[in-house]
Amino acid sequence: MTISAEPRHLDARYDVLVVGAGPAGMAAAIGAREMGADSVLLVDRERDPGGILLQCIHSGFGLHAFKEEITGPEYAERFFEQVLDHEVDVLTDAFVMDVTAERRVKLMSPSVGVTTVDAGAVVLAMGARERTRGAIHIPGDRPSGVMTAGLAQKMVNLEGYLPGRRAVILGSGDIGLIMARRLTLEGVEVVGVFELLAHPSGLGRNIVQCLEDFDIPLHLSTTVVGIHGRDRLERLTVAPVDDQRQPLMDRAWDVDCDTLLLSIGLIPDAELARDLGARMDPLTGGPMVSSTMETSLPGVFAAGNVVHVNDLADWVSQEARVAGEAAGALSTGRMRPLEDIRLLPGDNVGYVVPHTISSDHTQTVSFRVRKPIYGDTQLRLGEVHRRKLKAAVPAEMITIKVGPHLLEGFTGDALRVDAVPFDAEADAPSDAVGGER
Amino acid sequence: MLDPESTAVEGLITMSVPVVHDVIIIGGGVVGVTLARTLSRFELDVVLLERDAEVGFGVSKANSGIIHSGIHADPDTVKGRLEWPGNVGWLRLRDDLGFGLAQVGELLVALAEDELATVEALHAQGRRKGVPGLEPYRQDQVRRAQPNLTREVIAGLWAPTAGVVNPYEAVLLIADNAARNGVQVVTSEPVVGIDPPVVDEPDAPIRVRTPGRTWHGRYVVNAAGLYADEIAAMAGVASFTIHGRKGEEYLLDKRLAGLVTSIIFPCPTETSKGTLVTPTYDGTIMVGPTAEATDDKDDTTTTPEGAAQVFAAARRLVPGISPRDVIAEFAGVRAVAHTEDFIIGPTDRPGFVNAAGIQSPGLTAAPAIAELLLDVLSDEGLALHEKDAWQPRSEHPVRFAQLSTEEQAELAVREPRYAQLVCRCELVTEAEILDAIDRGARTLDGLKFRTRIGMGRCQGGFCTWHCMQLLAERQQVDLPAVTKRGAGSWLVCERDDAGARPTAALGG
Ligand SMILES: Cc1cc2nc3c(=O)[nH]c(=O)nc-3n(C[C@H](O)[C@H](O)[C@H](O)COP(=O)(O)OP(=O)(O)OC[C@H]3O[C@@H](n4cnc5c(N)ncnc54)[C@H](O)[C@@H]3O)c2cc1C
Ligand SMILES: Cc1cc2nc3c(=O)[nH]c(=O)nc-3n(C[C@H](O)[C@H](O)[C@H](O)COP(=O)(O)OP(=O)(O)OC[C@H]3O[C@@H](n4cnc5c(N)ncnc54)[C@H](O)[C@@H]3O)c2cc1C
Numbered sequence: 001m002t003i004s005a006e007p008r009h010l011d012a013r014y015d016v017l018v019v020g021a022g023p024a025g026m027a028a029a030i031g032a033r034e035m036g037a038d039s040v041l042l043v044d045r046e047r048d049p050g051g052i053l054l055q056c057i058h059s060g061f062g063l064h065a066f067k068e069e070i071t072g073p074e075y076a077e078r079f080f081e082q083v084l085d086h087e088v089d090v091l092t093d094a095f096v097m098d099v100t101a102e103r104r105v106k107l108m109s110p111s112v113g114v115t116t117v118d119a120g121a122v123v124l125a126m127g128a129r130e131r132t133r134g135a136i137h138i139p140g141d142r143p144s145g146v147m148t149a150g151l152a153q154k155m156v157n158l159e160g161y162l163p164g165r166r167a168v169i170l171g172s173g174d175i176g177l178i179m180a181r182r183l184t185l186e187g188v189e190v191v192g193v194f195e196l197l198a199h200p201s202g203l204g205r206n207i208v209q210c211l212e213d214f215d216i217p218l219h220l221s222t223t224v225v226g227i228h229g230r231d232r233l234e235r236l237t238v239a240p241v242d243d244q245r246q247p248l249m250d251r252a253w254d255v256d257c258d259t260l261l262l263s264i265g266l267i268p269d270a271e272l273a274r275d276l277g278a279r280m281d282p283l284t285g286g287p288m289v290s291s292t293m294e295t296s297l298p299g300v301f302a303a304g305n306v307v308h309v310n311d312l313a314d315w316v317s318q319e320a321r322v323a324g325e326a327a328g329a330l331s332t333g334r335m336r337p338l339e340d341i342r343l344l345p346g347d348n349v350g351y352v353v354p355h356t357i358s359s360d361h362t363q364t365v366s367f368r369v370r371k372p373i374y375g376d377t378q379l380r381l382g383e384v385h386r387r388k389l390k391a392a393v394p395a396e397m398i399t400i401k402v403g404p405h406l407l408e409g410f411t412g413d414a415l416r417v418d419a420v421p422f423d424a425e426a427d428a429p430s431d432a433v434g435g436e437r
Numbered sequence: 438m439l440d441p442e443s444t445a446v447e448g449l450i451t452m453s454v455p456v457v458h459d460v461i462i463i464g465g466g467v468v469g470v471t472l473a474r475t476l477s478r479f480e481l482d483v484v485l486l487e488r489d490a491e492v493g494f495g496v497s498k499a500n501s502g503i504i505h506s507g508i509h510a511d512p513d514t515v516k517g518r519l520e521w522p523g524n525v526g527w528l529r530l531r532d533d534l535g536f537g538l539a540q541v542g543e544l545l546v547a548l549a550e551d552e553l554a555t556v557e558a559l560h561a562q563g564r565r566k567g568v569p570g571l572e573p574y575r576q577d578q579v580r581r582a583q584p585n586l587t588r589e590v591i592a593g594l595w596a597p598t599a600g601v602v603n604p605y606e607a608v609l610l611i612a613d614n615a616a617r618n619g620v621q622v623v624t625s626e627p628v629v630g631i632d633p634p635v636v637d638e639p640d641a642p643i644r645v646r647t648p649g650r651t652w653h654g655r656y657v658v659n660a661a662g663l664y665a666d667e668i669a670a671m672a673g674v675a676s677f678t679i680h681g682r683k684g685e686e687y688l689l690d691k692r693l694a695g696l697v698t699s700i701i702f703p704c705p706t707e708t709s710k711g712t713l714v715t716p717t718y719d720g721t722i723m724v725g726p727t728a729e730a731t732d733d734k735d736d737t738t739t740t741p742e743g744a745a746q747v748f749a750a751a752r753r754l755v756p757g758i759s760p761r762d763v764i765a766e767f768a769g770v771r772a773v774a775h776t777e778d779f780i781i782g783p784t785d786r787p788g789f790v791n792a793a794g795i796q797s798p799g800l801t802a803a804p805a806i807a808e809l810l811l812d813v814l815s816d817e818g819l820a821l822h823e824k825d826a827w828q829p830r831s832e833h834p835v836r837f838a839q840l841s842t843e844e845q846a847e848l849a850v851r852e853p854r855y856a857q858l859v860c861r862c863e864l865v866t867e868a869e870i871l872d873a874i875d876r877g878a879r880t881l882d883g884l885k886f887r888t889r890i891g892m893g894r895c896q897g898g899f900c901t902w903h904c905m906q907l908l909a910e911r912q913q914v915d916l917p918a919v920t921k922r923g924a925g926s927w928l929v930c931e932r933d934d935a936g937a938r939p940t941a942a943l944g945g
Contacts, residue, residue, distance in 0.1 A: 045861065093857070095861065108845070108856040108866075110857045112856070114856055129899070130898050132895065132897075137744075137763045139739045139740050139766075140738050140739065143921075148898045151898050154902060159916075160932060161917070161930065162932055164929075164930065228738075232925050
């Protein structure tokens with residue numbers, strides 16, 4: 001590992017400082033410059049900008065942002081070119097250690113040492129981290145060979161090594177599904193994917209393209225209940241679970257393998273926001289945000305996976321652009337929107353982002369359902385809006401555009417978002433209260 | 438590698454002159470390394486042989502980390518005699534070496550009338566042993582001191598002398614200091630045989646065999662933990678057997694930090710001190726241990742039964758604890774001699790000394806065990822001349838995360854690697870990792886126990902690769918040779934050669 005200790009000069013103050021140069025951070029930096037910020041600093045702790053995209057060498061990115069299917073690194077590169085075109089200052093190999101409510105940012109890097117800079121506005125775009133074995137408490141030994149799917153992805157895609165020879169994947173999140181395919185292509189035997197829930201947690205297209213196309217079995221309602229191996233993983237015990245998710249030990253069986261990849265979910269990497277004292281949403285694990293992605297602390301914005309775990313980088317870029325534009329606009333003294341309506345997760349809705357919206361402009365509202373509905377689904381935004389969907393599953397984030405035309409007549413201060421099975425009678429469009437006004 | 442057993446002169450090997458060490462210590466647990474450091478005060482040639490890739494990887498890192506107050510063990514036993522002086526010895530070690538040790542005190546609680554007699558008996562026992570500061574607590578005093586305990590507590594005993602330590606950090610720093618004072622610490626060096634005495638030469642050194650070498654020592658100390666019975670048998674003095682007694686421990690989320698501020702003990706039973714609720718030195722709450730006999734000395738699995746038992750017992754003391762808060766778990770195996778006591782002393786074989794059966798409170802007693810062994814060795818004829826140049830202190834490794842911003846900035850100016858992040862959860866820098874490797878870290882676990890990498894929220898997801906690279910680079914090996922904790926605990930393999938396993942595993 002070489003250290004790029006070339007000393008670098010940083011200004012004492014930037015209009016906007018962006019923490020994290022994944023798709024969120026890059027889009028925010030571009031947005032900030034476009035809305036008039038004179039100086040924007042984009043900081044990332046990795047050597048190269050791009051975030052998690054750099055290790056996603058499969059295609060499937062950019063369908064919305066670029067109207068074509070490209071790989072993660074290509075997506076990152078296109079955005080990074082724009083970042084450079086917009087004359088954003090970029091500092092990599094630099095870790096943001098602390099941010100204060102006064103937006104004083106402490107960072108460390110071999111090129112600048114340990115130093116602080118002030119910012120007119122800060123955009124937090126730190127992404128998410130993977131849940132680990134500690135989060136699910138599997139009894140047994142503690143051998144090598146048990147790791148998160150993302151770490152394995154990095155080993156294979158960026159470093160060119162294999163995590164093992166015979167792998168089991170626990171959890172049907174997208175990273176795990178994609179790794180099942182990658183490892184198979186690399187000659188690693190993938191014994192199966194085990195999922196505690198009765199439905200997969202990754203995208204439908206990944207179930208087809210990563211498992212079915214390669215004959216990799218997916219065991220739903222099944223989990224790992226024992227890890228065996230003194231030095232290296234040798235064997236797992238797996239068991240089906242009942243509808244209370246309790247393992248049925250009399251039906252347990254053993255699986256020989258040397259590798260267990262955990263794909264059991266992502267959690268927003270929001271420690272900086274929490275330490276700062278931003279109001280947090282226990283449902284997402286990220287900070288609460290306004291319609292312009294501003295946290296409860298004025299001048300501190302957040303976007304991307306640090307707010308809620310997205311399934312598509314394209315959505316991340318869109319959402320982060322909003323944050324960046326608002327952060328940039330602050331430096332030009334523009335007024336904040338009203339933020340006069342709170343959004344609340346209602347029936348079968350796991351979370352809603354943003355947490356407040358404004359009746360004076362148009363914003364995108366994102367949410368996920370809690371339980372899958374494999375059939376006609378009714379979306380309701382309070383009494384002001386209804387929409388019918390073909391299905392709604394937790395793996396796929398749902399977005400709706402909410403603008404002044406919907407909110408015109410609304411005088412309350414909160415709207416509930418519901419997603420329930422379509423009931424033809426109750427949900428009939430002729431229903432007096434429903435529909436667009 | 439040069440074989441230090443033979444002296445080669447200008448290319449022609451004349452004869453083989455074995456190096457005879459004054460003392461060979463077998464086993465680098467807390468007992469072995471503490472003895473090594475104690476012996477390093479004297480003009481002696483000392484070598485410590487450890488089977489594992491690093492010292493302290495046995496039960497000495499997998500325990501509750503409590504420096505017991507001194508009241509618990511019966512003073513008519515060896516372990517009971519050494520418990521309290523051991524406690525005092527730890528404070529001196531801490532002052533010299535600067536590892537984390539906090540005297541948080543212990544609160545023994547009675548939940549029923551019939552336990553009051555036990556509290557009283559332990560109070561009397563502690564007084565008899567000279568443990569200072571003991572204070573019986575009434576119910577209201579217990580409640581005031583630890584408001585999160587169950588309302589069912591009726592009385593307690595406060596013992597301020599109990600402490601918590603980072604056991605692995607302590608073992609490593611003690612070993613470091615011993616090495617600094619001339620002890621040769623050799624890891625990945627399992628003892629596989631000890632030659633019988635040479636019939637006509639009673640003064641001949643004892644020959645200790647490892648897979649690649651023969652070591653010669655005037656004195657040999659058997660501190661091999663769970664395998665001390667096998668080592669004694671190799672030496673021809675099999676007078677005891679060692680049995681495993683497993684203990685499971687569960688670490689709880691940082692969220693619960695502060696739930697208790699002292700170590701909470703229930704009233705003990707015949708075989709065990711019971712399940713404790715411990716505020717570790719790092720501020721997380723730990724619950725455990727269990728005490729289960731095991732035939733398999735290397736069985737460090739955690740089990741659903743163990744977890745159920747620990748949480749049932751812990752919740753009786755502190756109802757706010759729940760299995761949902763577990764962030765990490767581990768188990769250690771106590772080395773229990775058939776006598777249920779420490780076996781420390783000379784044997785029928787001259788020069789061969791045991792430090793065996795070091796069950797709980799072996800961590801606490803270790804400094805006193807070392808002093809006792811010093812007496813034993815001296816009685817056996819080992820000449821002890823104090824060194825003029827003994828260095829009781831070593832430079833403590835830098836803990837970047839604990840420095841002020843100014844200190845951090847200053848370090849980073851001197852060495853830019855202090856500004857290169859490796860572990861983001863515990864804020865560990867590249868310079869600290871390299872220093873740890875230079876101090877003997879050979880494995881990922883070794884780095885973890887030295888620097889705290891991988892102990893935070895992401896459990897190594899972020900830093901593992903960087904650490905593996907640094908280990909490989911610094912030791913000039915390939916990545917597949919880097920291991921989690923030595924032997925077969927490889928981490929990655931090469932792409933092409935299907936089925937092949939990494940060959941030369943680091944430290945194994
Ligand atoms: C395996 C996998 C497959 C995916 N497949 C697809 C796909 O096919 N199509 C698709 O559209 N999307 C896909 N996604 C989703 C998409 O990649 C993510 O949603 C997106 O990358 C999130 O962007 P982000 O900027 O919020 O976070 P990240 O990409 O995680 O970026 C966060 C950045 O912040 C930096 N950082 C964090 N903390 C600090 C700090 N304190 N100081 C400095 N820097 C910091 C990190 O180094 C990182 O570079 C996939 C994701 C994964 C993990
Ligand atoms: C769950 C649990 C909790 C505990 N809590 C506490 C507590 O809070 N306080 C306390 O005071 N005590 C506690 N103890 C007890 C304490 O951990 C032990 O008494 C102490 O660590 C024993 O140290 P040791 O050096 O004898 O053993 P070990 O640490 O096991 O060291 C022996 C070493 O010898 C090596 N070895 C073995 N065979 C060979 C060979 N053939 N060649 C070379 N080397 C060899 C091993 O690899 C090992 O490193 C606890 C024990 C357990 C299990």
